[in-house]
Amino acid sequence: MNKPLTQHVRPDGRPLTLQEYEKAGGYAAVRKALKDMAPQAVTTLVKESNLRGRGGAGFLTGMKWSFVPMNAPKPKYLIANADEMEPGTFKDRILLENTPHQLIEGMILAAFAIQADNAYVFLRWAYKQAAKVITTAIEEAYAAGYLGKNILGTGFDLDMHLHTGVGRYMCGEETALLNSLEGKRATPRAKPPFPQISGLFGKPTIVNNVETLCCIPHIVNNGAEWFKDLSRGSDAGTKIYGVSGNVKRPGAWELPMNVTMRELVEEHAGGMRDGYRFRGALPGGASTDFLVEEHLDVKMDYTSVAAAGSRLGTGTMIVLDDQTSVVGFVKNLEHFFAQESCGFCTPCREGLPWVEKILHTIERGEGKPEDLKLLEFHTKYLGPGNTFCALAPGAMEPLQSALKYFRKDFEMLIHHKISA
């Protein structure tokens, strides 16, 4: 079993029903954990498995759970972050639409580990199919006694709800997600206090990515060592990698952690489409730095990608080719980020639209040499810590690396009004 997460994904996209999932061994982990394990033991196991958050930041999941005060009075909350809106990212969608019970089982286990009594799936509004599938699956799980009061007679209670967002990228940020879930504006919260202490409705809360949660049943079933062994490198487990852009076979594949970029682009995605040359890629979604040809042999794990100057992020790559305008490509991204800014802090709210406007001007051949300075000033000062959350720093990653690797493209447009 080298593809635990996607092993049951069917070519026709029919989701596994509860019976099908159980028949394939589903909910065994819940039985095992709830009946035979202490909550802390689940956390310890996950810690040992070295599972890192698949939402983009790569924080150690077990560590995150361990910050929840176990003696805090209920309610406590467990939330699946299914607000997958990172441009170029579509990995959680596969899990949501195809194996909803795997997510629910992961959530039950996570909720058990932190002793949460309420769970939410915060789903991107556009994932209509997933909404249907999850709704059905939650109903099935309730009917089968995996959710509700006194689950499997163990005395553990858990309610689960599906909440569909209204389509804001910001809601993918865990604290903005919490505000949104509370019915407030989707603006991020200051940390500290962390959600583990004061989260949803001011109560201890864990927010985990869908893919992260889907790993949990397998870890509980097969152990930490098994999970680590799935990987070919230091970061544990498998990863759903994706490739989009002008490649022959864009898609997503569950692979051992730390395949190389080259393997992804050339083997799994079938290489560049005819007539296109690889110029670079955003390795982990729109808010990561470009890597270029010289990085093709970089291993796609958290440490290696960081060492190369980017981030693994969501692990879904957007490929840049030689026929696409770099400036236009980046402008498109900045348009997205400017539009998705929540408007809470000044640099992001005012800086991103400015960046977008400059890129638009350059793209139209109306740029001025000083525009590059302005772009560089933004990449410097929209950095982490200067803005309230990570949205603007993320938005600057493709821009700063484009200025680094493809500066000529910008200059040619500014000075000669032509694409490089």
Added chain:
Amino acid sequence: MATVYIDNKSYEVGAGKNLLESCLSLGLDLPYFCWHPSLGSVGACRQCAVKVYKDADDKKGRLIMSCMEPVADNQRISIQDPEAKEFREHVVEWLMTNHPHDCAVCDEGGACHLQDMTVMTGHNYRHFQYKKRTYQNQYLGPFINHEMNRCIQCYRCVRFYKDYAGGKDLDAFASRNQVYFGRHEEGTLESEFSGNLAEICPTGVFTDKTLKEHYTRKWDLTNAPSICQHCSVGCNTIAGERYGELRSIVNRYNGKVNGYFLCDRGRFGYGFVNAEDRIRKPRVRHETVSRETVLEEIKRSILGHNVIGIGSPRASLQSNFVLKALVGEDNFYHGVNDNEHNLGDLVVKILTEGPARSLPLKEVENCDAVFILGEDLTNTAPMVALAVRQSVRRQPLQHAAKNNIVEWNDAAAREFIQDEKGPLFMATVHTTKLDELATRVYRAEPDNIARLGFAVAHLLDPEAPAVDDLSNDEKEQALQIANTLQQVQRPVIISGTGCGSEIILRAAANVAWALQKKNKAAGIVLTLSESNAMGLALLNGHRLQSALDTILNRRDDTVIILENDLYRHGPPSVVDEFMKTCHNVIVVDYLNTPTTQKASVVVPAGTFAESDGTVVNNEGRAQRFFQVYEPAQGMQESWRWLLNIGAAVDHPRLAAWKNFEDVTRALAAEEVLLRGVEKVTPPSSFRMAGQRIPRESHRYSGRTSMNAAINVSEPKPPEDADSSLSYTMEGYRGQAPSSMIPFFWSPGWNSVQSVNKYQDEVGHALRDGDPGVRLLEPKERGAAPYFSGIPEAFHPMKDHLLMVHLHHIYGSEELSNHSKPVAERIPQPYVMLNNDDAAERRLNAGDTLTFEVEGQAFALPVVISQYLPKGVAGMPYGLEGLTIVELPAWSILK
């Protein structure tokens, strides 16, 4: 304390604070927008960035937002670091990408925090070459103007309006660089505190619409420290004048009273000063006459006649005192109806003879349990309601603190607290806006409210009299209240004269006294009606009814009525008879009232803006207001007119008093309860470095030309004989003593945010102590015994309804009713009935109910409320044209 190194210099700062407030308290200039001392930090604007270093060897450091960073011992930061400075400059540049260049036509210009911060950061060159974002503005009612294009999205407006003041109809809408602050649709802002938006907004989005009607730059105003005239709380204000007209009222920080805020009645009620129908010239029998003629006429009316004087709860201590001295103690009557008189006396008794301390307003914010008896604070003393709103956060904030969430980390604290509220018990006749915060609301008619109070007192201390035959529900409520009050650290009992019920005040006193036996920190707050109702109560005088009776028996008399419309204090038929019977009715007032219309002699008095005076607020704090400008010829302070009258009749004492200070000294010497009023401000001989304190800014413009239409020579500025303020721009430029700050200004800080520079610790007391002298302190030993005389439980009466007053922030107060923008908000007269009572009488909303109460007949449209207790009806207090009767009283339905 913690040692912090700022740009390599060590400073001692208070532990537990954030770096921004600490830097500001040290007097360092660090720009900010979204932070406010009363609102705390949220980290939205990113303007207050500084560099922080790991240790002495760290040369690189990293940028942090100082408002979000707790002070730590041995912390090293830099404000001057080039990168930090560059970042702060660029934050302003970002904000300026959309901020219009309309300073010249913006009301905020010259008092704009955004201007100040822009200059402070050094941003001066615009790199942004694209179009600016624009918005549609909204009509927000008569008080506040809206100009959204200027918005820099600091979120302070909604954080004040919603989070701090509990408003429901202002919000942030949309996102990205389209965030919009406004109402869901156009319409009047509903909060009683909307005017504070003009000061909270760092730029010109929300501005004072009443100022716009006669706009003047801050630097062109002649200002004086003043005291709000529109309720008994005595908020400190700054009143500004130009061209002989009062132009604006803004907050004057007082860390013991109003802090940074005012209510809308206080801020926008000043229109009576400029009212067209105001009394401006002396009148004798409806003929305008000269000053000499009126004094001659008054002299004739006084000499050889019995003269009585009727004082006023809205006139200063000085004016009341001079009148009392003029007519003699035996002939001085309080100009309030006997019920109000008794209530005033009772309040004084409770605060001076009982053991519970009367709390300053700001201390109410820190109380961790509140029990309100009878008073609809939002409508009678709005700022007390605002303080109560903060007090319910005390206990939840303590819970947050246990989870290491500090109060100044505002968003985090509010997230943690969510809907949790500390104890607040309300016992009122009808719904109030504070009900939404209450742990429990008990709605009943006044006697039952008092009974609940007495029962609570008895539970706290068995020596307090017990209440028989309470219902089980009432017993249980009393128990819950008593248990809660004795479990907390700083409980406060709040009541007032709004219900017109002495019994409620007595019950409130019993609760506070019983509680005080167990907990020395237990306090009491009693509110009164007018701005100087407390001052008047402290000044010995007779009851108004006896004046009316006296005159009616002695035909040949002269009465001098000071700043008082008797029709607000007595039945119209009696007052009519009184006015007719009096040989001479001399009225000293500025308002055009039914009383002045019937007077034989009318003397034009200066309003608070044109007078010096001292008033005593509900806490017992004597506070001084200063003359802002000399009134136009013919008008002068009431006390000065009375001195002139005294001189005209060769009154031996009055002839010796020449100015404000002479009067104040005599007042302090003669009136036992008012000792100390002379210490409220430094004497008029006081000088700073040999100079007076200027009422005008150093940028005041136009003084050589503003009178040129009358005379091309610049007139000599008036000399102020009554205070050490000057009427010019010349004088001492440093900080004045806290009681006489005419306006807040500091180099580089032109906006109201300059208050920071007047405090040693930002958000705390003014530099030489908050203004005002407390005149009343509790009696710790041998305190008065508990009040007894517990009323019987309320029983509805057939064909009768117990009529009570319902108060309205706009409409119930006399002075602000004469202010146009406030008048727009006054409700129509009505009578409110419980739905069962209405159904019984087959009355629908809008039908006319005819009834008689206290001998007065009324026919008013019916308003139905399920919240009014059965058997009780309410009518609005004090609306123009609606006779005020002494309530509560039984009304007879026709």
